[in-house]
Amino acid sequence: MKKNARLLYLLTVWTFFTAFRSTANPVNHSDENPLAASPSIVYVLSMPQPQTHYFEVEMQLKNSAAATNAKKNGYVxxxxxxxxxxxxxxREYAKNVEAFTATVNGQPVPSEKIRKNTWRVTTTDDNLTLRYRVYANELTVRTSFVDSDHGYVTPASIFMYHDALKNQPHRVVVQPYKSWKTVTTALEPVAGAANTFDAPDYDLLVDSPIEIGNQRTFGFTASNVPHTVAMFGDVDYDEQQLAADYKRVCETAASVVGEHPCKQYTFIVHHIPQxxxxxxxxxxxxLETYRNAYSTQSNYKGFLTLVAHEYFHLWNVKRIRPVALGPFDYENENYTHMLWLSEGCTSFYEDYILRRAGFHTPEAYLSIVANDINTIENQPGNRVQSAAESSWDAWIKGYRPNENSSNTTISYYSKGSVLGTLLNLAILAGSNGQRNMDDLMRYLYNEYYKKQKRGFTDEEFRRAAEQVAGRKLDDFFTTAVNTADPINYNTYFEPVGLxxxxxxxxxQDGFLGAAVSPANGKSTVTSVRRGSAAYTDxxxxxxxxxxxxSVRVGDDLLRLISGRRVGETLKVLVNRAGILRELPITLTPNPLVSYRLEPLANQTEAQKTLYARWLYTK
Known part of the structure; x- marks a missing residue:
């Protein structure tokens, strides 16, 4: 989410780009040509047989022996x-790598794999060429993919690196399959060299995905910044309307911080079956979305919500970030307690942006807020795991749910979205409507990203939030963020008259508490809610x-128990690993909530004023 630099730019251009760096890594500010003053890494990416799902990579390290200590160590x-x-x-991207070889001046040199993701090349030469293949058959935004229709590159899963050279210039030369005409990426194109792109360092390379094929593209300008949209997949859409709505979303998102840090911006959109x-x-x-994303108003608003979320990350997490999230360690987990802020509050802003852009009515936005609260309050894990714990455990729990996850965890996305709403309201109330969450985002952006050029600690974030709110926020941070205790929501909503x-x-209907998968004439239990009848019995x-x-269930268990009363005991016959068991299960009351935001009677003028400022109704 920043403009990249060309490999051969001089001091003035390099100085410009350091102002937009997402990390605090040093860069070469010499007046000399960076390529002449430092090692270079060039990747040649090809896909001669895309139907086999393989990318082929040639990695050239030039003038590198001194920087990599190869002459001293005897290896790279x-x-x-x-x-x-x-x-x-x-994600263990190395699992997809094969046929790794190394040559110097065309002659093979010894290499061996010494760790799960590390190859050691025995050489003391300045110029080294590596070749390897990467199997790419998983089309997600986090992985790479190539087939007979197109190629998509998540750079971290394709391009290797050397620790000592990560801050040096990198170049990518893309050799598309013979019938493919278009390469879309935010990397800086090299003048006069087709499909050749530069990044000032490895971090920027990793942060710049590449789409290769015959994708359709269109453009629009928002906040005086040119935007490109690359569309893969057969899908019907109104280009003029889509461009206009992208513009509305992007300009509203930019109004939060009030400054757009990019010189250009690129959307890569995959339209897929599921x-x-x-x-x-x-x-x-x-972005990945369904092929029918534009077919109905509901689907379309859902897609625009995704656009708003990922676009707002341009500020929140890519520039406004916890200190742990950059510079990155690409070999290990990068832990933070604040993914509820980086991801969850971005989820809060996705809907808040659509409200402010006019895509949601105030009433629709209130319904979204209430439904967000329903989502977390109806998950037992909300009373087990805090938002801070959820953030820290993302590496082992967030992306690896099992049948018991809903009982023990809460998503930092869903809980964070609710926390974003509450923090916004706390700032509004604490400042008598003079400030809101936007002011906190602006402060963090200006103080830490622009001025100090780093991320912030948990305590620095709390101090910033309290400074903007004009009061202590003990209940918010101590209870809502750092514990799994119940939240007194109405202390946040009453100041806006709700x-x-x-x-x-x-x-009086009883509650079983088991989710089942009906298929092939059977009902198989897929999850059991903690504290429910099914769980207890x-x-x-x-x-x-x-x-x-004694009544056969087939594939319709829930219909069969519908209307049974609280306290009624059922005799349930199950097949467990080939053995029949009869279980007496006593139905419990239904614990599920359905919240709605309602106006208070006799609202004060102060409450009405805060409500209007909250929902941008005036």
Missing amino acids: DIKMPVWTPGSYLI GGGGLEHLNSTT RLVNVAARS GLNVGDEVISVD
């Missing part, structure tokens, strides 16, 4: 990242429910 170590920033899971999501980058993003009310219908995940009170 080359590494593959194990994860990619923005997706907090060790799945979806996005991954942010310094001056670009990749109250949160549970409108779930009271019913021993119904297990994987059980096939055969009958209830």
Whole structure:
């Protein structure tokens, strides 16, 4: 999400780009040509047989022996990242690498794999060429993919690096398959060299995905910045309307901080049969959405929500960031307690931006806020794991859910979105409507990204939030963020004249608490809610429910138990690992809530004023 520098730029251009760096890494400020003054790394990326799902990489290290200590050590170590920033899971990209070889002046030199992601090349030469292949058959925003239709590169999963050379210039030469005409990336193109791109360092290379094929592209300008949209997949859309709506979303997002840090921005959009999501980058993003994303108003607003989320990351996380999130360690987990801020509050802003851009009415936005609260309050794990713990454990829990995860965890996305709403309201109330969450974002951007050129600690974030709010925020940070204790929501909503009310219908119907997968005439338990009848009385995940009170269930368990009363005991026959068991299960009251935001009676003028400023109704 920043403009990249060309490899051969002189001091003035390099100085310009250091103002937009996302990390505090030093750069070469010599007046000499950077290529002449420092080692260079050039990657040649090809895909001669895309139907086999292989990328082929040639990695050239020039004038590198001194920088890599090769002459002293007698070897060079080359590494593959194990994860990619923005997706907090060790993905082991090296598992897809094969046929690694090394040559000097065309002659083979010894190499061996010494760790899961590290290859050691025995050489003392200045110029080294490495070749390897990468199997790429997983089309997500976090992985790479190539087939007969197109190629997509997540750079961390394709391009190896040397620790000592990460801050040096990198170049990528793309050799598209013979029938492909277009390469889309936010990397800086090299003048006069087709499909050749430069990055001032490895961090910028990793942060710049590449789409290769015959994708359609269109452009628009927002906040005086040119934007490019590359569309892969057969899909119908109104280009003029889509460009206009992108512009509305992007300019509203930019109004939060009030400054756009990019010289250009790139959207890569994959239209796929199923799945979806996005991954942010310094001056670009990749989005995955359904092919029918533009077919209905509901689908379209859902897509614009994704656009708003990933675009707002241009500020929040890529520049406004916890200190742990850059410079990056590509070999290990990068821990922070504040993914609830970086991801969750971006989720808060995705809807707040659409409200301010006019895509959501005030009433629709209130419904979204209430539904966000319903989501976390109806998950038992919300009383087990705090938002801070969820952030820290992203590496082992967030991306690896199992059948018990809903009982023990809460998503830093969903909990963070609620926390963003509450923090926004706390700042509004504390400042008597003079400030809101935008002011906190601006402060963090100016103080830490621009002035101190670093991320912030947990305590620095808290002090900044309290400074902007004009009061202590003990309840917010101590309770809402750092514990799994219940939140008193109405202390946040009453200043804007609202109250949160549970409108779930009271019913005498009993609650089982088991989710089942009906298929092939069977009902198989897929999850069991903590504290429910099923949980207490021993119904297990994987059980096939055969009958209830001697009546055959088939694939319609929930219909069969509908209308049973609280306290009623059912005789449930299950097949557990080939053995029939009868379980007495006593139904409990339904614990699920359904919250709605309702106006307080006799609202004061102060409450009405804060409400209007909160929802931008005046």
